[in-house]
Amino acid sequence: MATVTTAGSLGYEARILGLVSGGHFLSHFYYLALPPLFPLMKADLGVGYAELGLILTLYGVMSSSMQTPAGVLVDRLSARQVLIAGLLINSLCVTLAGLTTSYWAMAGLFLVAGIGNAVFHPADYAILSASIAESRIGRAFSLHSFGGNMGFVAAPVVMLFLSAHMGWRSSLALVGAVGLVLTAMLFAFGGMLRDAGGPARKKDVPLKEQLKFLKSRTMVLFFIFFALSSASGAGLQSFSVAALVDIYGMPLETANMALTAYLVLTATSVLIGGWLADHTKRQDLVLVIAFSGTAIGTFLIAALALPWWAIIGLMGAIGLVRGALNPARDVLVRQASPPGQVGTAFAFVSTGFMFGQGLTPVLFGWLLDIGNANLVFYISAVFGVLAVLTVFFSKERTL
Numbered sequence: 186m187a188t189v190t191t192a193g194s195l196g197y198e199a200r201i202l203g204l205v206s207g208g209h210f211l212s213h214f215y216y217l218a219l220p221p222l223f224p225l226m227k228a229d230l231g232v233g234y235a236e237l238g239l240i241l242t243l244y245g246v247m248s249s250s251m252q253t254p255a256g257v258l259v260d261r262l263s264a265r266q267v268l269i270a271g272l273l274i275n276s277l278c279v280t281l282a283g284l285t286t287s288y289w290a291m292a293g294l295f296l297v298a299g300i301g302n303a304v305f306h307p308a309d310y311a312i313l314s315a316s317i318a319e320s321r322i323g324r325a326f327s328l329h330s331f332g333g334n335m336g337f338v339a340a341p342v343v344m345l346f347l348s349a350h351m352g353w354r355s356s357l358a359l360v361g362a363v364g365l366v367l368t369a370m371l372f373a374f375g376g377m378l379r380d381a382g383g384p385a386r387k388k389d390v391p392l393k394e395q396l397k398f399l400k401s402r403t404m405v406l407f408f409i410f411f412a413l414s415s416a417s418g419a420g421l422q423s424f425s426v427a428a429l430v431d432i433y434g435m436p437l438e439t440a441n442m443a444l445t446a447y448l449v450l451t452a453t454s455v456l457i458g459g460w461l462a463d464h465t466k467r468q469d470l471v472l473v474i475a476f477s478g479t480a481i482g483t484f485l486i487a488a489l490a491l492p493w494w495a496i497i498g499l500m501g502a503i504g505l506v507r508g509a510l511n512p513a514r515d516v517l518v519r520q521a522s523p524p525g526q527v528g529t530a531f532a533f534v535s536t537g538f539m540f541g542q543g544l545t546p547v548l549f550g551w552l553l554d555i556g557n558a559n560l561v562f563y564i565s566a567v568f569g570v571l572a573v574l575t576v577f578f579s580k581e582r583t584l
Contacts, residue, residue, distance in 0.1 A: 197377070201316045202325060204371060204378065205309045206332030208272050211364050212305045213336030214343075215279050215298070216244070216542075218360055220423045221344040221441065222353040229353070230288045234427065238550030240295050241423060245543020247299025249536050256307035256532020257396070264308040264528060265378040269371050271304030276364020283358030303539075307532035312378050314519060314527045320463065322519070327459020327512040334452030334508065337422065341441050341448070399533050403521050408537035410514075410575045414476065416541035417568035420561045421447060421483065421503070424549040429496065431558035432487070439493055446501035454508030461513060468513035472576050475510035479503050480569030487562035541568070 219226070223237050230236075258267050278298035282291045309329060317325040347356035398404060420428075425447070429440040461471055482503040486496060515531075522530035552560045 217340035238546035249539030251303035259528030274301030280361030311528035323462030324459035411537035412541035413572035420565035447504035451504035451508035458509035478506035
């Protein structure tokens with residue numbers, strides 16, 4: 186007998202999660218598609234790591250600045266339409282970046298791609314909040330995060346493999362084309378995607394009133410926490426490979442194994458975090474424990490002379506602890522969102538996330554260029570400590 190996939194059924198929720206998480210996977214994949222190629226791009230384009238970091242900064246800053254406008258569009262128009270348009274822009278620009286031979290053309294394309302990348306969090310969370318049963322929302326958020334994290338996991342492995350066989354430019358064009366295929370699938374089969382409210386309800390809500398709640402103390406704290414936590418992770422995600430090569434003199438493949446261990450275990454533990462988010466009322470405590478652990482582990486990598494296998498193990502442990510916080514964090518944001526404004530709320534805090542992630546690559550790239558690779562880990566640890574303090578010293582000890 187065929188499985189019924191009406192709204193509210195497990196089959197329906199599974200299909201929603203599959204479509205939404207597929208786009209989230211590519212969003213994260215595209216962000217880490219370039220860093221594994223940096224050594225090849227540096228030699229081919231005749232630029233330094235700082236210039237390559239600038240591409241990621243342009244991508245991140247545009248993603249950050251367009252988050253809240255995307256959230257407003259999601260809440261006032263249609264999450265489905267905004268999601269499809271964003272994926273189309275993002276994947277098309279990545280495809281074209283693989284076809285250009287100019288550094289500045291590539292930088293411009295990733296600047297435009299950032300506009301498309303801005304839509305995923307507001308659109309995805311609006312769709313999931315309207316489609317998933319309350320008792321399973323934490324686990325749904327964890328699976329959504331899992332999809333994004335697997336994009337991070339897959340990017341270093343896939344891009345290294347593809348670039349070894351077809352060059353870094355053709356590799357970018359190919360992975361961009363995959364996004365165009367998924368865009369077509371969303372257009373054809375995305376009619377089931379709902380969001381947290383219909384346009385009829387939103388027409389009478391002035392824009393100023395819709396944005397008023399973003400000035401609240403709770404939402405400002407969320408913005409700061411997201412910015413600091415993403416800044417903490419940016420060094421590990423984008424520059425740990427180059428930093429480990431410089432500090433320890435390890436082969437590129439071994440350094441990528443350490444990054445892969447971090448990303449794989451981050452993706453795995455987020456599933457545990459989903460269970461925790463559905464079964465605990467102290468999501469703030471999950472955040473404090475997770476970020477304290479990651480800050481300590483990150484500091485130790487730079488402070489101690491470790492063998493290669495210990496570095497891989499420690500990077501994996503950092504990812505294992507960090508991954509558990511994402512669902513608890515997302516549930517807290519959802520709880521703080523006014524009815525019908527989930528997209529705007531997640532867009533605002535995601536602006537903080539992209540702000541931290543987008544502004545730090547130039548800093549980390551510059552540290553590598555001047556020969557201070559160990560500071561990549563030290564500064565990442567400092568950002569993690571500041572994120573913990575944001576939670577710990579809030580008035581109610583909760584975000």
